Amino acid sequence: MIIKQIIDAIQDDYPADFSHCYGCGRLNEDGHHFRTGWDNNQTVTIYTPEPEHTAIPGFVYGGLIASLVDCHGTGSASLALHRKNGHEPGDGMEPPRFVTASLNVDFLKPTPQGITLKAIGTPEEVHPKKFIIHTEVYAGDTLCAKGAVTAAVMPATFKSS
Amino acid sequence: MIIKQIIDAIQDDYPADFSHCYGCGRLNEDGHHFRTGWDNNQTVTIYTPEPEHTAIPGFVYGGLIASLVDCHGTGSASLALHRKNGHEPGDGMEPPRFVTASLNVDFLKPTPQGITLKAIGTPEEVHPKKFIIHTEVYAGDTLCAKGAVTAAVMPATFKSS
Numbered sequence: 001m002i003i004k005q006i007i008d009a010i011q012d013d014y015p016a017d018f019s020h021c022y023g024c025g026r027l028n029e030d031g032h033h034f035r036t037g038w039d040n041n042q043t044v045t046i047y048t049p050e051p052e053h054t055a056i057p058g059f060v061y062g063g064l065i066a067s068l069v070d071c072h073g074t075g076s077a078s079l080a081l082h083r084k085n086g087h088e089p090g091d092g093m094e095p096p097r098f099v100t101a102s103l104n105v106d107f108l109k110p111t112p113q114g115i116t117l118k119a120i121g122t123p124e125e126v127h128p129k130k131f132i133i134h135t136e137v138y139a140g141d142t143l144c145a146k147g148a149v150t151a152a153v154m155p156a157t158f159k160s161s
Numbered sequence: 162m163i164i165k166q167i168i169d170a171i172q173d174d175y176p177a178d179f180s181h182c183y184g185c186g187r188l189n190e191d192g193h194h195f196r197t198g199w200d201n202n203q204t205v206t207i208y209t210p211e212p213e214h215t216a217i218p219g220f221v222y223g224g225l226i227a228s229l230v231d232c233h234g235t236g237s238a239s240l241a242l243h244r245k246n247g248h249e250p251g252d253g254m255e256p257p258r259f260v261t262a263s264l265n266v267d268f269l270k271p272t273p274q275g276i277t278l279k280a281i282g283t284p285e286e287v288h289p290k291k292f293i294i295h296t297e298v299y300a301g302d303t304l305c306a307k308g309a310v311t312a313a314v315m316p317a318t319f320k321s322s
Binding site: 017025029030055066067100104 | 183189190192215216231265266
């Protein structure tokens, strides 16, 4: 957990049409702007919750953590398939785009507010078009949640109008 | 699915200290204000996503659906234990408060934007202090997601400072 910021995020390379996600779209003015990159063979998303993202005062809202795990998962799947195809974020190639088929989060401890969160993912290829991303969410050094996202290559029918 | 609005929501009866949740706290000015009530023996939360809650344009962000399932789950668990204790929302008794132990969402179909969502839950008591809430999320008549929340009575250590 030495990495402090994401330099080359996969979301930076998504085409504009797919960059309006409330969680990770760089073009969604109201969204969280999650950004996901590699740290060796693991994927990392770093985010500091806003003051309003509370469960009860002092602790982070679980739905925000679920949102982090979700976008971290689809971003990690995109990173993994992009790398398998010979590409890294920032190399100018358009990455594959994934959707979430299922999301699971186990909340292990209340997550303290005011601390930067780090989602660390391990991608597992389970099918040429499907990955499971196993994720741990840390607040500082404390493991607060574990998650798993099953992410599938975006079907052609799921298109922007 | 005849119910059109929630008259007596369990969240209306949470004490002020526990009403700052970004998802369902009535005192969180920036939050979603999810409200959950009974429809016979099922629980219902009704919510219309905001325009910024997009996955890609035209479809609702999965993290918002996960947030809905999450707060609907804890609210439903509170409703269920409150009823078991002989109470209904609006009767002036303070309800028990739950936290999410685990959250699972299966995204069955892309959820269209601009349509009111309805989460319908079936509470299952699995322990005197723990419920599993099985939830279906509809956009109009279309089942878009299924979820399950394991909710536990809030431990005394998880308190507002």
